Amino acid sequence: MGATGAVGQQMKEQLEKRNFPIKDIMFLSSSRSAGKEIEFNGKTFIVQEAKPESFEGIDIALFSAGGSVSEKFAPEAVKRGAVVIDNTSAFRMDKDVPLVVPEVNKSDLGLQKGIVANPNCSTIQMVCALQPLKEQFGMTKVVVSTYQAVSGAGLDAINELKTQAADFDNAKDAEAKMLPVKSAEHHYPIAFNVIPQIDQFADNGYTFEEMKMINETKKIMHDDSLAVAATCVRLPVVTGHSESVYVELARAATVEQVKQAIKDAPGVELMDDPSNQVYPMPLMAAGLDEVFVGRIRQDLDNPNGFHLWVVADNLVKGAALNSVQIAEALIEEKII
Amino acid sequence: MGATGAVGQQMKEQLEKRNFPIKDIMFLSSSRSAGKEIEFNGKTFIVQEAKPESFEGIDIALFSAGGSVSEKFAPEAVKRGAVVIDNTSAFRMDKDVPLVVPEVNKSDLGLQKGIVANPNCSTIQMVCALQPLKEQFGMTKVVVSTYQAVSGAGLDAINELKTQAADFDNAKDAEAKMLPVKSAEHHYPIAFNVIPQIDQFADNGYTFEEMKMINETKKIMHDDSLAVAATCVRLPVVTGHSESVYVELARAATVEQVKQAIKDAPGVELMDDPSNQVYPMPLMAAGLDEVFVGRIRQDLDNPNGFHLWVVADNLVKGAALNSVQIAEALIEEKII
CATH class of the missing domain: 3.40.50.720 (NAD(P)-binding Rossmann-like Domain)
Known part of the structure; x- marks a missing residue:
């Protein structure tokens, strides 16, 4: 259907x-x-x-x-x-x-x-990356900022990005009919821009997309006490959502342990070698099945805090x- | 010079x-x-x-x-x-x-x-938004994810984005010579892509751009005990850096108090009316002097936690x- x-x-x-x-x-x-x-x-x-x-x-x-x-x-x-x-x-x-x-x-x-x-697409890839960490170390808090592709808004949104991108010098005045939300009152160009709205706004100031990430993550991971916060942002990328995720674990862990947990997790691929500039990017993840995780590093102030960069094709795994x-x-x- | x-x-x-x-x-x-x-x-x-x-x-x-x-x-x-x-x-x-x-x-x-x-450009706009909150409510922790424009990498990077963006259907195979770092071994297309590397990597897995945001923020705000974490990301935007900032205040505050503090701050403009889809975006901030702040909302789990969306022209105020x-x-x- x-x-x-x-x-x-x-x-x-x-x-x-x-x-x-x-x-x-x-x-x-x-x-x-x-x-x-x-x-x-x-x-x-x-x-x-x-x-x-x-x-x-x-x-x-x-x-x-x-x-x-x-x-x-x-x-x-x-x-x-x-x-x-x-x-x-x-x-x-x-x-x-x-x-x-x-x-x-x-x-x-x-x-x-x-x-x-x-x-929701942005939830799926995040929980794939978080679940192995939660299982091994427990988890108390998640703060995610997303970098979401236009294909999440359908084929017409892709075509609009394509048309707008072809006119580099008039990006600001580009005709916009699709984003952030087709049925919304105002539309903004997405080419060479960033729109901090995906879906409509709830009364609490969060968008429904953000509330989806918050509520769905708790439901899938069976943990209503897990603190989850999300900021969802649309970018001029065709396919492939990226996420900057800060997570606080219940127990101490080393970067090596976190990387190993990600490496062993089903459906997830560790792609993390900064010295060789290896990290996930949406243009390379498009069309692939895996959830890619890189840029894993310990917080400099909280030894239970870790930062992850999570990328997946929002139309495929998402x-x-x-x-x-x-x-x-x-x-x-x-x-x- | x-x-x-x-x-x-x-x-x-x-x-x-x-x-x-x-x-x-x-x-x-x-x-x-x-x-x-x-x-x-x-x-x-x-x-x-x-x-x-x-x-x-x-x-x-x-x-x-x-x-x-x-x-x-x-x-x-x-x-x-x-x-x-x-x-x-x-x-x-x-x-x-x-x-x-x-x-x-x-x-x-x-x-x-x-x-x-x-x-650093990404530091400047963030501290302009954070300082009024720190003054009024104290501040213990900052977690920022950036959405940075290519103009921060110079005129050649802008031209590379322009050339790449003109060939929508071959984005993945676009020639890349400038980003993420001109002198680095590998270069990746930026059009229709997201690159989670700005500047070279330090030994701790953070990039120098991320370490700049961390160290400079503490120095400018005169607070070595302030916990700051950053993930810096390059996008296909010409000019205008955006930042998703999560901040924990030392004392409780309401959303209205936080908005008022931002509104009263010098050099900062509150642009925050979700019901009318009013929030800052780089395409609209380019060329302007102000640091624009929107999407202000209280964390759903931590009453001292707030989320902000901060946008400024990285070549102007930055x-x-x-x-x-x-x-x-x-x-x-x-x-x-």
């Missing part, structure tokens, strides 16, 4: 690449995109307009078409026996909906009642790959 | 714009740029190659031509009676050299022995304007 969007296209590629066991597949969308053609495993499929009865006989429904679409169709799919893996924020904080990053909390899948939520991994885990755990 | 560089040009403009009291002026550079013409207050000047005797009869010498040039020529200028205002990092941490942001520690100018250092303000203060304080 949402097959023609930026994440939908990545989901299709992940299903092909990972050789997901598929007997039959259907590509759904709104009426606007219905009729388009999609190639999958060498065959051509016509995108169908989603209707409640589209979900008859479906085992797994991957949703990535916006919160209101999920709210409308996910219950219909569940009613017809499907397990919905929803990439929107519609159900993420529901008590009855597990919010899953398989490397971190796969066992929560056992609690599902028809819907499993895929976390969305499509994680959803497909959830689907794989559902099969592995014999839930489906 | 360094008249033809990115900061040198801004210094010239600030001297003109602020109507600085000048009897005579000379524009100096290396032999490479000598002979170029510079317009100043409607007259044409020829850039001269700097020699020790160039500084005979000079009252104030503004240096911005790299650390090695300052090390060579600043002592020659001082020997001949000039006060040197040095924009490089050569003397910043010298005990005998005051490191001055006039809004914060103008009184340190009385300690000068011929050289006054201008702090370099040229601050240097000229130091020169004005030297006159005002009757040091010259």
Whole structure:
């Protein structure tokens, strides 16, 4: 569901690449995109307009078409026996909906009642990096500042960046219609700029994107007492979110221990050799599956404090790959 | 000294714009740029190659031509009676050299022995925002993640960004010669990318840029016990550094009190109205004198913790304007 969007296209590629066991597949969308053609495993499929009865006989429904679409169709799919893996924020904080990053909390899948939520992109990559540290050393506090790519706002946002970037000398006066939020009153150019707003503002002055990172991290890591603060920022990068993360551990650790924990963690790749200028960057992480972590260093004042630089493809591990991994885990755990 | 560089040009403009009291002026550079013409207050000047005797009869010498040039020529200028205002990092941490942001520690100018250092661009804007909070509420801890523009790396870095940005579809394979550090072994594209390295790496895993922010902040704010941590990151922005700052105050405060303190601070402008999407952005701050502060919010776990978003033109308040303000203060304080 949402097959023609930026994440939908990545989901299709992940299903092909990972050789997901598929007997039959259907590509759904709104009426606007219905009729388009999609190639999958060498065959051509016509995108169908989603209707409640589209979900008859479906085992797994991957949703990535916006919160209101999920709210409308996910219950219909569940009613017809499907397990919905929803990439929107519609159900993420529901008590009855597990919010899953398989490397971190796969066992929560056992609690599902028809819907499993895929976390926000910026949350997924952070918890992949934090979980091994929390397991080994405990964790009390996280302060994250993000450097987020425009692809998180969809294909139209990518095209807007491309158009704006082509006119270097008029960056300030570039036409802007998409960012920070398409439906918001004001739009600002993103080329050669930095916008400290992702999603709308909540009443407390935080954006919903920031509140997602805060609340989802606590839910996924099963720790309401973990202090999490986030500042979420959009940049002129096409794909690949970066995060500057400050973390305070419950117990003392050395840099070497932290690096080893990251190195041993599933789905995470240590990329940290400053003397050879080796550290993760979004342009190099785009298209790859891993969460890359580098620039690991101890705080100079707090021996339990560590700074990390975390980069991942927001459309891959941040969305499509994680959803497909959830689907794989559902099969592995014999839930489906 | 360094008249033809990115900061040198801004210094010239600030001297003109602020109507600085000048009897005579000379524009100096290396032999490479000598002979170029510079317009100043409607007259044409020829850039001269700097020699020790160039500084005979000079009252104030503004240096911005790299650390090695300052090390060579600043002592020659001082020997001949000039006060040197040095924009490089050569003397910043010298005990005998005051490191001055006039809004914060103008009184340190009385300690000068011929050289006054201008702090690093990313430090200047941060201390302007932090000083009013420290004065009113005390301060124990600062964690900053920066979003820095390429103009901090000079005119060639701006041109490289421009060239790379023109080829959107080949961003990953773009030719790179300038960033993160011209003299470093590896260079990475900056267009549509994020590079978590500014300046070379110190042995502790921090970059020199990060260590500058840490050490300079303590020196300017006269507080060695203030815990400061920095992660410095280069972005595809032409001019204007942004900073995500987390600060822990010594005493409790409300968001309203913090906003009021920022509003009342010299050189700082509160730009903080989330409901109308008002917050600082580099594209809008470029060319302006002020340090802009927005996105002010209380930490959700620590009532003494606050998050700020600080933006300023790194060539203006971050370099040229601050240097000229130091020169004005030297006159005002009757040091010259």
